[in-house]
Amino acid sequence: TKPPSKEAIFGNSDPPARHLKYVICLASSVASSESPSMKKVAEYKNNILNYL
Secondary structure: OOOOOHHHHHOOOOOHHHHHHHHHHHHHHHHHHHOOOHHHHHHHHHHHHHHO
């Protein structure tokens, strides 16, 4: 199943922080689907946060 778009979740007028939260959640779910390891999910989150 396709995840709902960020517009569907947050609307177009929401502040960027909420879009960032969506991106982190999405990256986490992608990491989870590739590997069940929670450590891997945490690495994805940290990499995104460090990049910003």
